[in-house]
Amino acid sequence: MDGFMELVRGPLFRFAFTIAVVGLAAQAFQSAAGLLFAIIRAGDKRVDVSGILWRTADRLNPFYYLSGGSSRMLYTISSILFHIGVVTVPIFYEGHIRLWERALDVSWPALPASAADGLTLLTIATGSLLIILRLGNGEARKTSRIQDWVLTPFLVFAFAMGYLLGHPGMSPFGLSTTIVIHVLLAEVLLMIAPFTKIVHCVMLPFARFASEWTWRLVPGAAAHVSRTLGKENQR
Amino acid sequence: MNPELKSESIDSGISFSTSPHAIGNRANRFLEVFAAILKHTQYGFVLDHFAALGTKCGRCSSDCHVYRATGDLHDSPCRRSDLLLQVYRRHFTTSGFLQARVLGIRPMLDSDVDEISRTFYRCNSCARCTLRCPMGVDHQFINHLGRYILSEMGLVPAAFKEPVRAPFQSKSAERPTWMSELELDLERRFGRKFSVPFERNGAEYVFFPGHEVGYDGQGDHSEKQTFLAEVSVLENTGASYSFSPRSLEPAGAGGFHHDLAIEELARELVSEARRLGARKILIGECADLALSAKRFVGAVGGSAIKVESILEYSANAIVSGKLKPIPGVVSKRVIYHDPCSIARTGWIVEPPRNILRTFCSELVEPRVHGQNGFCCGGCGGLVLDSGNRVFRTQVAGRETANELRSSGAKVVIASCVRCRKQLRELVEDHHLEMEVVGLHELLFKAMREIG
Numbered sequence: 001m002d003g004f005m006e007l008v009r010g011p012l013f014r015f016a017f018t019i020a021v022v023g024l025a026a027q028a029f030q031s032a033a034g035l036l037f038a039i040i041r042a043g044d045k046r047v048d049v050s051g052i053l054w055r056t057a058d059r060l061n062p063f064y065y066l067s068g069g070s071s072r073m074l075y076t077i078s079s080i081l082f083h084i085g086v087v088t089v090p091i092f093y094e095g096h097i098r099l100w101e102r103a104l105d106v107s108w109p110a111l112p113a114s115a116a117d118g119l120t121l122l123t124i125a126t127g128s129l130l131i132i133l134r135l136g137n138g139e140a141r142k143t144s145r146i147q148d149w150v151l152t153p154f155l156v157f158a159f160a161m162g163y164l165l166g167h168p169g170m171s172p173f174g175l176s177t178t179i180v181i182h183v184l185l186a187e188v189l190l191m192i193a194p195f196t197k198i199v200h201c202v203m204l205p206f207a208r209f210a211s212e213w214t215w216r217l218v219p220g221a222a223a224h225v226s227r228t229l230g231k232e233n234q235r
Numbered sequence: 236m237n238p239e240l241k242s243e244s245i246d247s248g249i250s251f252s253t254s255p256h257a258i259g260n261r262a263n264r265f266l267e268v269f270a271a272i273l274k275h276t277q278y279g280f281v282l283d284h285f286a287a288l289g290t291k292c293g294r295c296s297s298d299c300h301v302y303r304a305t306g307d308l309h310d311s312p313c314r315r316s317d318l319l320l321q322v323y324r325r326h327f328t329t330s331g332f333l334q335a336r337v338l339g340i341r342p343m344l345d346s347d348v349d350e351i352s353r354t355f356y357r358c359n360s361c362a363r364c365t366l367r368c369p370m371g372v373d374h375q376f377i378n379h380l381g382r383y384i385l386s387e388m389g390l391v392p393a394a395f396k397e398p399v400r401a402p403f404q405s406k407s408a409e410r411p412t413w414m415s416e417l418e419l420d421l422e423r424r425f426g427r428k429f430s431v432p433f434e435r436n437g438a439e440y441v442f443f444p445g446h447e448v449g450y451d452g453q454g455d456h457s458e459k460q461t462f463l464a465e466v467s468v469l470e471n472t473g474a475s476y477s478f479s480p481r482s483l484e485p486a487g488a489g490g491f492h493h494d495l496a497i498e499e500l501a502r503e504l505v506s507e508a509r510r511l512g513a514r515k516i517l518i519g520e521c522a523d524l525a526l527s528a529k530r531f532v533g534a535v536g537g538s539a540i541k542v543e544s545i546l547e548y549s550a551n552a553i554v555s556g557k558l559k560p561i562p563g564v565v566s567k568r569v570i571y572h573d574p575c576s577i578a579r580t581g582w583i584v585e586p587p588r589n590i591l592r593t594f595c596s597e598l599v600e601p602r603v604h605g606q607n608g609f610c611c612g613g614c615g616g617l618v619l620d621s622g623n624r625v626f627r628t629q630v631a632g633r634e635t636a637n638e639l640r641s642s643g644a645k646v647v648i649a650s651c652v653r654c655r656k657q658l659r660e661l662v663e664d665h666h667l668e669m670e671v672v673g674l675h676e677l678l679f680k681a682m683r684e685i686g
C-alpha cells in the first residue's frame with residue numbers, strides 16, 4: 001500500500017497534472033488561434049475588445065443569470081455556489097499549499113481551516129443538489145451525456161474524501177485508503193479535464209469572442225460554396 | 236382558433252419546396268454541403284468551440300418561449316443545436332472519426348436530415364437562448380447554419396419563395412409617381428409644401444424603410460402610415476437624406492437562411508450608399524434589415540458607413556429639441572414590444588421607450604422586456620408563412636400573448652413590420668382587446684411642425 005500511495009502521490013500525480021496543464025493550454029491556444037484565424041478571414045475586422053470583455057465579464061458574473069426572467073433559479077444559485085467551492089478549495093486549501101511548498105518551494109496564502117471546511121461542505125451539498133436537479137429536470141435529463149452524469153458525482157466524491165482527510169476521525173476508511181481514493185479521483189479529473197466539458201475553465205473567456213466573430217462573414221465565401229457545389233448558375 | 240389545441244400536438248405547419256437534391260440520398264448531400272461551407276468559411280472553429288462547451292444544463296430550454304409552450308424536447312435549443320454539432324463531430328473532426336471506429340457511432344442518416352429540417356424551422360432564431368446560455372453557445376448561429384445547409388440542398392420553406400433571391404430588384408431610376416401623393420399627404424398634415432428627395436447626391440443618409448411603403452399599392456394601411464410618419468420625422472427635423480429606387484424596396488427573406496442572400500443584401504446597401512455619396516445608412520421600422528445592415532455592412536467593405544435606425548434618429552431628434560411630440564396625446568395604456576433583432580444584442584432598447592414617454596401618458600412594460608424580452612413568435616422569417624399561423628400564435632407566441640393579456644394595455648407598439656404582422660394575428664387568435672401599431676405610426680399623431 002505504501003508503494004502504491006507513493007506512486008499515486010508522486011509520478012502519477014505529476015503525469016495527471018501535466019496532462020491537465022498541457023491539454024488545457026492546448027485548448028486555450030487552439031481557441032485563441034481559431035479566433036485569430038476567424039478575424040483574419042472576416043471581411044469586417046473591427047474588434048470592440050472592451051465591449052466583448054465587458055460582455056464576457058457580465059456573463060462570468062454568476063448573478064447575471066438570476067435576473068431576466070430565468071426559471072431555473074435554484075439550479076443557477078447552486079451552480080454559482082458549487083463553482084465557488086470547486087475553484088477556491090483546491091487552490092487555497094492549506095494542505096494542498098503545503099504539498100506544493102514541499103515539492104516546488106512555492107506557497108501562497110491559505111484559507112482559514114474553518115472557511116475551507118465550510119466551502120468543502122458547501123461544494124458537496126450544492127454538487128449533490130445539482131445532480132438531483134439534473135435528474136429532476138426533463139430537458140437536462142434527456143439531453144445529458146455520460147460526462148454530464150459522471151463528472152459532478154466524481155467531484156463531489158473527491159471533495160468528500162478530501163473533507164474526510166481533514167477529519168480522519170470521521171472517515172470509515174483507513175487514512176491511507178482515504179488518501180489514495182482522494183488523490184486518484186483528483187488525478188482522473190485532471191487527466192480528463194482537457195477532453196470533457198471541464199475544458200470550459202479555459203475556453204469560457206473566449207466564448208463571447210467566438211459568438212461575436214461567428215457572424216463575421218468571409219466576403220465571397222458563400223459564392224465559393226455555391227461554386228464548389230456546382231450551383232453558381234442557379235442564382 | 237380552437238382554445239383546446241394542445242401545444243405539443245401542433246405541427247409547425249411549414250411546407251418545404253424541394254429540389255432533386257432534397258430527395259434521395261439526403262444525408263450524403265447534407266454532408267457535401269456542410270463540407271463546402273466549412274471549407275470556405277470560418278465556421279469550423281466556431282463549431283469546435285461550441286461543441287466543447289455545452290453543459291446540458293437545460294437553461295436555454297427553460298428560457299425558450301417555444302419549449303415553454305410545448306415541453307417537447309425537439310424544441311430544446313441545446314438538443315436542436317446538438318443535432319448539427321453531433322454531425323459535425325462525427326464527420327468533420329478527428330475525435331469523431333476515432334470514436335466512430337472505436338465506439339461504432341453511426342453516420343448521419345436521411346432521418347437526421349428530416350429531423351433537422353423539421354426542428355430548425357420551429358425555432359424563431361430569436362437568440363434568447365444564446366443570451367441566457369452560461370457557456371455562450373450561439374444557438375441562433377447554429378440554427379442559421381443548419382438552415383443554410385438545408386437551403387443549399389434545396390430544402391427551403393415554400394413561403395420564402397426562392398432559396399436565394401437578390402434583395403433589391405429595381406432597375407428603374409425614375410422617381411416613383413406615388414411620391415407626389417406622399418408629398419400631398421405631408422402638405423395636408425403640416426400645412427406647407429414638401430419635396431421628398433430622390434436620388435439626391437451627397438446627402439447624409441440614404442434611407443431604407445425596409446418595409447412596404449403602401450403608396451405603391453404594396454403593403455397595408457399601417458405600413459403606409461408608418462412610412463408617412465418616418466418621412467415626416469425626417470422632413471420636420473431637416474434631415475439630409477435621400478431615397479433611391481432600390482432603397483424603397485422591402486428586404487427579402489433570404490437573409491433568414493442563406494449567407495449569399497445576406498452578403499448580397501449588405502453589398503446592395505453599401506453600393507447604394509456609395510453611389511449616392513451618403514455617409515450613413517438609415518433603416519426604417521424593419522428590425523431584420525436593421526440588424527443585417529448593422530452586422531454585415533462592415534464585412535463587405537462598408538466599415539466607414541454608419542448604420543442607424545430610425546428609432547435612434549427620432550430619439551436623438553427629441554433629445555436635441557428638433558422633434559417635440561405633443562405630451563399626453565395618447566392616453567390609453569400602451570405596451571412596447573421589443574423586436575428581437577434589435578433588442579437582443581442590447582442595441583436598441585431605450586430609444587423607443589424614450590420616444591414613447593414623450594407623448595404616451597401610460598407606458599407599461601412586459602414582465603420580461605428589453606434584451607431579455609420574449610419573441611412575439613414571428614421572428615426568423617416564420618411570420619412570412621401564413622401556413623404556420625396556428626404554430627406561431629398558439630405555440631411560439633403564447634408567452635407574448637400572456638404578457639400582453641396581463642399588462643392590461645389597450646395598445647401594443649412594435650417597431651418592426653414583421654412583429655406587427657405577428658402581433659396582429661396573435662391578438663386576433665387570443666381574443667385580446669388591443670390595437671397593434673407601429674411606433675412612428677403612433678408618433679405621427681403627436682407630431683407638430685417645427686418652425
